[in-house]
Amino acid sequence: MRRNYEAVIGLEVHAQMRTNTKIFCGCPTTFGAKPNTQTCPVCTGLPGVLPVLNRKALEFTVKTGLAMNCRISPYSRFARKNYFYPDLPKGYQISQYELPVCEGGWVDISVDGETRRIGITRIHMEEDAGKNIHEGGSYSYVDLNRACTPLMEIVSEPDIRSPKDAAQYMRKLRTILRYLGVCDGNMEEGSLRCDANISIRPVGQKEYGTRTELKNINSFRFVEKAIEYEIARQIRIVDEGGTVVQETRLWDSAAGVTQSMRSKEEAHDYRYFPDPDLTPIVVQQSWVDEIRASLPELPDAKQARYTSSFRLPEADADQLTAEQAVALWFEAAVAAGAPPKAVANWMMTELMKHLNDENRPIEECPVQPARLAGLIALIEQGIISGKIAKTVFEEMYATGRDADSIVKEKGLVQISDSGAIEQAVDDILAKHPGEVARYREGDEKLLGFFVGQLMRAMKGKANPQLANELLKKKLV
Amino acid sequence: MHITSAFPEPIVKLNELSIAELRRLLDNREVSAQDVLNDIMGRIDAVEDRVGAYVTVTRDAARAMAERADSALAARRAGLLTGIPLAIKDNICTMGIRTTCSSKILYNFVPPYESSVTSRFAEHGYVLTGKTNLDEFAMGSSTENSAFQTTRNPWNLECVPGGSSGGSAAAVAANECIAALGSDTGGSIRQPAALCGVVGLKPTYGRVSRYGLVAFASSLDQIGPITKNVTDAALMLNVIAGHDPLDSTSAPVEVPDYASFLGKEVRGLRIGIPKEYFIDGMHQEIDHSVRSAIRQLESLGAVPVEVSLPHTAYAVATYYILATSEASSNLARYDGVKYGFRAKGKDLVDMYMQTRAEGFGPEVKRRIMLGTYALSAGYYDAYYKKGQQVRTLIKQDFDKVFEDVDVIATPTTPSPAFRVGEKATDPLEMYLSDIFTISVNLAGVPAISLPCGFTGGNLPIGLQIIGRSFDEATILQAAYAFEQSTSWHTRRPLL
Numbered sequence: 001m002r003r004n005y006e007a008v009i010g011l012e013v014h015a016q017m018r019t020n021t022k023i024f025c026g027c028p029t030t031f032g033a034k035p036n037t038q039t040c041p042v043c044t045g046l047p048g049v050l051p052v053l054n055r056k057a058l059e060f061t062v063k064t065g066l067a068m069n070c071r072i073s074p075y076s077r078f079a080r081k082n083y084f085y086p087d088l089p090k091g092y093q094i095s096q097y098e099l100p101v102c103e104g105g106w107v108d109i110s111v112d113g114e115t116r117r118i119g120i121t122r123i124h125m126e127e128d129a130g131k132n133i134h135e136g137g138s139y140s141y142v143d144l145n146r147a148c149t150p151l152m153e154i155v156s157e158p159d160i161r162s163p164k165d166a167a168q169y170m171r172k173l174r175t176i177l178r179y180l181g182v183c184d185g186n187m188e189e190g191s192l193r194c195d196a197n198i199s200i201r202p203v204g205q206k207e208y209g210t211r212t213e214l215k216n217i218n219s220f221r222f223v224e225k226a227i228e229y230e231i232a233r234q235i236r237i238v239d240e241g242g243t244v245v246q247e248t249r250l251w252d253s254a255a256g257v258t259q260s261m262r263s264k265e266e267a268h269d270y271r272y273f274p275d276p277d278l279t280p281i282v283v284q285q286s287w288v289d290e291i292r293a294s295l296p297e298l299p300d301a302k303q304a305r306y307t308s309s310f311r312l313p314e315a316d317a318d319q320l321t322a323e324q325a326v327a328l329w330f331e332a333a334v335a336a337g338a339p340p341k342a343v344a345n346w347m348m349t350e351l352m353k354h355l356n357d358e359n360r361p362i363e364e365c366p367v368q369p370a371r372l373a374g375l376i377a378l379i380e381q382g383i384i385s386g387k388i389a390k391t392v393f394e395e396m397y398a399t400g401r402d403a404d405s406i407v408k409e410k411g412l413v414q415i416s417d418s419g420a421i422e423q424a425v426d427d428i429l430a431k432h433p434g435e436v437a438r439y440r441e442g443d444e445k446l447l448g449f450f451v452g453q454l455m456r457a458m459k460g461k462a463n464p465q466l467a468n469e470l471l472k473k474k475l476v
Numbered sequence: 477m478h479i480t481s482a483f484p485e486p487i488v489k490l491n492e493l494s495i496a497e498l499r500r501l502l503d504n505r506e507v508s509a510q511d512v513l514n515d516i517m518g519r520i521d522a523v524e525d526r527v528g529a530y531v532t533v534t535r536d537a538a539r540a541m542a543e544r545a546d547s548a549l550a551a552r553r554a555g556l557l558t559g560i561p562l563a564i565k566d567n568i569c570t571m572g573i574r575t576t577c578s579s580k581i582l583y584n585f586v587p588p589y590e591s592s593v594t595s596r597f598a599e600h601g602y603v604l605t606g607k608t609n610l611d612e613f614a615m616g617s618s619t620e621n622s623a624f625q626t627t628r629n630p631w632n633l634e635c636v637p638g639g640s641s642g643g644s645a646a647a648v649a650a651n652e653c654i655a656a657l658g659s660d661t662g663g664s665i666r667q668p669a670a671l672c673g674v675v676g677l678k679p680t681y682g683r684v685s686r687y688g689l690v691a692f693a694s695s696l697d698q699i700g701p702i703t704k705n706v707t708d709a710a711l712m713l714n715v716i717a718g719h720d721p722l723d724s725t726s727a728p729v730e731v732p733d734y735a736s737f738l739g740k741e742v743r744g745l746r747i748g749i750p751k752e753y754f755i756d757g758m759h760q761e762i763d764h765s766v767r768s769a770i771r772q773l774e775s776l777g778a779v780p781v782e783v784s785l786p787h788t789a790y791a792v793a794t795y796y797i798l799a800t801s802e803a804s805s806n807l808a809r810y811d812g813v814k815y816g817f818r819a820k821g822k823d824l825v826d827m828y829m830q831t832r833a834e835g836f837g838p839e840v841k842r843r844i845m846l847g848t849y850a851l852s853a854g855y856y857d858a859y860y861k862k863g864q865q866v867r868t869l870i871k872q873d874f875d876k877v878f879e880d881v882d883v884i885a886t887p888t889t890p891s892p893a894f895r896v897g898e899k900a901t902d903p904l905e906m907y908l909s910d911i912f913t914i915s916v917n918l919a920g921v922p923a924i925s926l927p928c929g930f931t932g933g934n935l936p937i938g939l940q941i942i943g944r945s946f947d948e949a950t951i952l953q954a955a956y957a958f959e960q961s962t963s964w965h966t967r968r969p970l971l
Contacts, residue, residue: 041589045809047582047690048569048591050723080805082851084828091808142813271851273860276695276802279724 005200005238007231008208009160010121013173015152015183016128016191017060023127023150024051024094031189035133035143043148045089050277053078057150058101058281060182061125062291064152065102067176067298068120072288076101078125078275083268086142087130095153097272100124101281107176108300109168110318118169119157126151152183158197158208163227170194170223171322175299179324187219196227199244200234209234210244214258216251226251230258302327310340319348325362329369336373339380346372350393366400367393375403385464388412416463418470421454424462425470428453439475447471490515491651492968495560495708498654502549502559509545509559512654513538513603516561520605520652523971526633528625529647531566532574533606541603548601556715558601563653565644566607567614568699569688570594573604577690578622579612581810581817581835591688592720593657593699600715605653608643612837613807614664614692616640617909620900621839628896629672630969631935635893638668638909644702645672650971655703655712659689661696662795663888663913666925669702670888670938673927673967675955676702677709680946681920682727684713685720691806693799694725696917705965706926706956710734713948729946737953743777745954748881752788753912759891765929765937766887769958773885776957781881785873790866791915792907797850797863798918804847810835842903867918874919878944883954886912888925888938912940922948924955927964936964 022029025042042049065072079097105120130147134140154173160166174185174192185192194217199209212234217226229251234244248267249258297305299321306317321327326347333343351372355362375392378384384392384407395406407413415421428450429436439446450471454462490498490512501507520533538561545559564570567577569587576582590598597604611621619627619642627642629635630650637646641658645668648656658665660678669676677700684699691697701712714735719728749770754763770780812818812831819834821827836844850859877884890911899906916923921942928939939958943951959965 041587044814046569046587046589046815047575047577047585047809048567048587048688049589050687050725052722052724082805082808084808084811086811086813086824089809089814091811092805269853271805271848271853271856273801273805273851273856276693277691277725 004202005235006203007161007163007227008158008199008201008211009162009166009227010158010197011156011160011166011169012195012197013154013156013170014193014195015064015154015173015177015185017057017150017152017182018184019054019056019060019150021054021056022148023054023057023125024148027148029149033145035141035145038145039147043089044144045091045147051094051275053278053281054150057125058283059291060150060180061101061123061152062283062288063180063295064154064177064182065105065123066288066292066295067180068102068105068107068123068154070102070105070120070123072283073099073101073103074283074285075099076281076283078278078281079272080275081270081272083270085129086140087132087144087147089130089144089147093127093129094275094278095126096124098274101283107169107172109165109172111165111168113314116159116165118159118165121155121157123152123154126153163224163231166196166227167220167224170220172299175322179296179298190218193218194223196223196230198227198230198234200231200238210246212244212246212258213248214251215248215261216253218253222251222253225256226253226258229256233258296324299324299327306340310334312340312344316341316344316348320344323362329362329365332369333373336370338373338376342376342380343372346376346393350390354397366398367396368400371396371402378403378407382414382416382463383407384412384414385460388414388460412461414463415458415461416466418466421458421462421466421470422474424454424457425467425474428457429474436475447475450475489519489651491519491654493654494704495557495654495711498560499556503554505549509542509549509603510539512559513542513561513605516605516651516653519650523630523650524652526628526971527630527646527650527652528627529608529637529643529650529652530563530606531576531578531609531622531624531643534573534604537573538603538605545601545603555600556711557597559603560601560654561603561605562597563605563608563644563647563656564594565610565641565656565658567610567659567690567692568594568657569690570604570607573607575607575690576624577613578610578624579836579840580623581831582690582815583623583817585816587688589688592685592722593688593716596715605647608641608647608656610643610664611640612840613690613803614640614659614661614697615803615839615843617663617667617906618894618896618899619643619668620896621837623837626896629893629935630971631673632893632933634895635935636671636896638671638889638893640664640668641676641702642668645669645674645676648672648674648702648704649969651968655701655708657699657712657716658702659692659697659699660913660917661692661698661799662917663910665700665702666888666913666923666938666940667910669925670927670940671893671936673930673936673964673969674702674704675706675709675924675926675965676700677713677924677948677952678916678922679713679717679948680727680922681917682725683729683922683946683948684716685723685726687720687722691802693802694806695802696795696799698917706924706952706959707735707738709924710738710952710956713952717948727946732949734949734952737949738956740953740957741777742773742954742957745773745778745883745950746881747773747778747780747954748783748877748884749780750783750785750788750877750884750886752785753886758887761929761931762887762890762892762937766885766939769928769939770885772961773954773958776961778954780885783877783881783884785870785877785915787866787869787873788915791870791918792911794863794866794870795910795914795918796846796907797859798867800843800847801850801860801863802847804844804851807836807840807844839903870915871919874915874921874942882943883951884942886940886942888912888940892931892933892935892937916942921945922951924951926955926959927967928958928962929964930967
């Protein structure tokens with residue numbers, strides 16, 4: 001991106017809510033069932049049926065609004081968004097328009113050590129559409145299993161200035177939604193979707209440029225790529241003396257480009273109006289207070305606590321709080337008595353490496369948090385060395401057993417008996433007179449060689465500090 | 477079936493009886509549900525080809541239901557409607573029984589689910605005689621907008637029965653059922669009831685579940701009974717009134733025993749007479765009959781009070797903006813994709829257009845276009861939003877008047893039944909048929925129409941009694957008092 005332009009980006013994020021049943025009927029929301037097996041007269045839009053709001057969907061939306069610092073409207077409404085499409089069984093989508101549940105919030109994102117606040121214009125509820133299936137041949141098929149699944153639409157202010165910030169914002173939303181347990185945040189499966197409104201303007205200009213709306217961004221990787229491409233496209237147009245056309249564009253991930261989908265003139269007139277089948281949503285303050293009290297500690301608060309109370313570096317705190325399950329694991333290990341930084345180090349290296357290699361969620365980690373604390377305690381107490389501890393950890397991960405019993409069974413207890421170490425040191429010095437002479441002539445790098453020999457002789461169990469001390473003493 | 481000449485024809489036939497009368501005969505085992513059904517089916521065979529009240533006569537289902545009713549009666553497990561043959565307007569879904577809305581677009585639609593009102597009927601043991609004709613999707617005031625047939629008025633077969641519940645009203649008037657259900661969006665129960673000389677009750681919006689009623693205008697639609705007398709209306713309302721978890725707009729308001737209000741005297745009852753409903757140039761015989769009816773109520777001790785509903789003049793215009801707006805959206809689902817009629821098309825959009833062009837009749841298309849226009853970007857504020865504001869004013873008119881009076885009495889219609897074809901080419905003239913009934917839907921209040929006289933040409937005239945929200949009891953009380961002090965409800969057409 002050339003330096004003389006800045007991008008103005010706003011995101012509309014659709015999050016599929018993890019309710020057990022659909023938003024306006026009792027059908028299950030399970031993903032991947034056989035087509036049209038999770039449907040009923042209501043979600044297939046048969047003549048005469050009526051929607052009834054799933055209270056859980058409202059609760060999830062209020063929860064999300066509170067977590068994103070929104071005002072919760074005491075009175076909101078559903079509206080109908082009218083358009084024809086085969087996967088939309090009623091010919092309209094029940095959504096919210098003039099009066100959404102949540103308004104005026106924000107989330108903070110952190111990019112390159114800097115915190116930026118992104119405004120949330122609104123969060124509203126709506127129903128999802130079904131899916132058209134084109135399998136070739138002269139027919140297309142419609143699967144209505146997904147129809148009427150509850151969605152939240154989270155609309156940001158045009159506060160985002162770079163593709164990287166946009167991706168960071170998406171990750172932050174995902175983190176919060178997962179903390180709240182309201183959405184699984186899986187972009188590839190479509191439970192989290194993102195449309196981007198993008199424009200450019202010369203740096204310093206206040207007015208917005210003409211924006212395009214970008215659809216079909218279906219992975220975190222593509223959030224950045226698609227927006228990057230679109231910004232570059234707009235700058236190229238303006239630099240070549242052209243003007244950006246207001247339109248909806250589609251991100252083509254295979255080709256890595258955006259393509260025009262429909263112009264402003266072809267834009268639908270959705271003819272929104274209040275849905276007369278659903279009464280206004282009245283949210284009592286007492287219920288909002290109840291939901292607020294039930295909110296978990298959110299990532300920002302956790303992050304702050306980790307850096308202040310646990311004195312963790314910001315990068316560690318970031319990494320440990322990105323997933324609630326990881327954070328809770330960390331906290332459990334600390335609660336079992338281990339020093340926070342030691343837990344963080346073990347988690348971010350050995351533990352994560354193993355879990356990532358096996359693509360295993362931390363909830364299924366074979367090592368229990370208290371057992372990692374136990375391992376760390378053995379190191380702290382000098383019972384095993386850090387090096388031995390890695391071997392012990394491997395065994396713990398493979399078997400789920402505790403460190404203590406592994407160390408005892410395999411005889412890995414560190415030798416801190418200076419007599420035994422001294423004996424071994426004497427043996428090694430006797431075996432390597434040449435090296436001893438060179439060391440004494442000033443080649444102090446040879447100390448490492450002696451340590452290696454000593455450790456090998458003692459199967460790694462010598463207390464490293466003591467070994468060093470004794471070697472140095474005898475080599476003088 | 478054989479008829480022995482040794483016995484004289486019974487003076488009263490079963491098909492001529494009311495729910496209350498049959499209830500007694502059935503419970504006393506003097507007649508069986510199958511006897512009653514046979515008589516009704518005989519009557520249908522005799523007159524239906526002239527009246528054309530039914531889209532579908534459900535003979536097999538009826539027979540099975542009557543047999544079940546007899547078992548229940550034998551076991552002394554009878555409900556309020558056990559063995560009573562009732563007709564259902566064909567825009568109310570009945571599981572496994574074709575429900576067409578008298579539209580080509582749903583000519584083959586068989587609902588896989590049951591409406592809440594018919595579920596309640598079934599719990600109470602009713603016998604379904606069939607699905608009655610209506611103006612397509614309940615849009616009309618004459619039943620001439622049916623895609624299948626024009627129902628005739630049993631009092632004069634040259635005349636319309638009114639609409640949109642013309643099939644239900646005609647079936648009741650012609651004794652082709654004991655009572656029926658209709659739906660009322662702007663007068664569709666009361667106007668045909670008035671034109672056919674029967675009783676029609678539109679309950680308060682939210683009193684009766686709409687689940688399973690194919691929507692025309694969701695904020696106005698309400699299901700209600702069409703019956704031979706006020707007592708039956710109260711009995712039917714007892715069954716269908718009350719909150720339904722499947723309809724969020726149905727109100728969790730307690731339901732009284734409506735029958736217990738029948739026979740209560742009306743002494744001191746304040747009856748509002750809105751001056752806007754009695755205007756120069758109105759139909760003289762209607763004006764005369766309705767004024768006589770008010771005097772009759774006065775003679776029973778009620779107190780007439782002149783009142784004003786100042787926004788009445790805007791009701792029809794407001795209604796045709798709001799009702800068509802909602803309809804344009806409600807009818808979007810008929811796109812040929814999932815059920816009902818589908819026309820061939822070159823591609824998806826062409827299939828949509830051909831399906832809707834061929835599947836809907838002209839009045840339905842007119843209303844879809846009106847509503848689409850009223851909701852369009854740039855027009856929404858001037859039409860839909862303004863319409864909602866005026867609706868609020870109309871509702872406030874009623875609230876204000878009901879601070880002072882208990883009920884309001886008006887004519888149900890500006891004219892008696894008109895001739896088939898007479899208004900068919902002039903939609904505006906047709907829309908004015910509902911001039912006295914529309915405000916009630918906009919305000920959401922309940923109203924009943926009952927016979928209060930006949931024209932010189934022997935066409936029925938209806939009296940409308942309007943009540944406070946959720947106060948159906950008082951209008952039933954007033955209507956019953958009037959009915960019992962006159963004999964209009966005992967007249968039946970000769971067919």
